[in-house]
Amino acid sequence: MSARLKSDEAQKKQADRGCFQPCSIETGMRILGGKWTGSILWHLKDGPVRFNDLSRMIGGASKKMITERLRQLEAQGLVDRKVMQTSPVSVEYSLTDFGCSALGFLEKLRQWSETLPDQFSVAD
Template sequence: MRARIEQDDQGKRQAVDACREPCPIERGMRIIGGKWTGSILWHLKDEPVRFNDLARMIGGASKKMIAERLRQLEQQGLVLRQVLETSPVSVQYSVTERGRTALGFLDELRKWSETLPDTRA
């Protein structure tokens, strides 16, 4: 249902028939819309990746931010964290089956964004 804007008795604008919180788009964006979240899932799509390798793949994101996003994705059941018994101990991440369900629309987003003009200055 599409919302329309009306004015109330005091002249204040408000949405009528607006989405109830959270609507499906809002719910999905809350899960996958965080900065670097889609990139993290995309880089894990083919095989498990160690944390430091993932940090190198995602240029521009701090290790702290990547770790935070990985924790969120793990809590949501989209990413699996595995501690490797190496010396020194390292951690690798992989996409769960639930996380793989997001890869289809991430690929569509990739294709769509490739059709847009480059807006970098």
């Protein structure tokens, strides 16, 4: 059998085993897996939060990163943004119903993370 035929067969076998669409886990990770995404959603769980308060709650993230994630979460329908006509103008963020649906998963993740041995502690 020629090398080309063997290569074609190997590619076909690989294609038969692989998935062409993202699986459910991959889809979920694409939505919630971004750095700071889970933290932002978690800090919005108790109700609307102003941007500056949120940035103080998430100590390790820059305001630029928080802004990027909030825009992404808003575009995905997880977060609502409300501009408040105060002086100076302030912005408040809250979870949508869809965003609230992720809280059960995040709570389970929090519980699981608290059971991890010290060797899994993460350094920034």
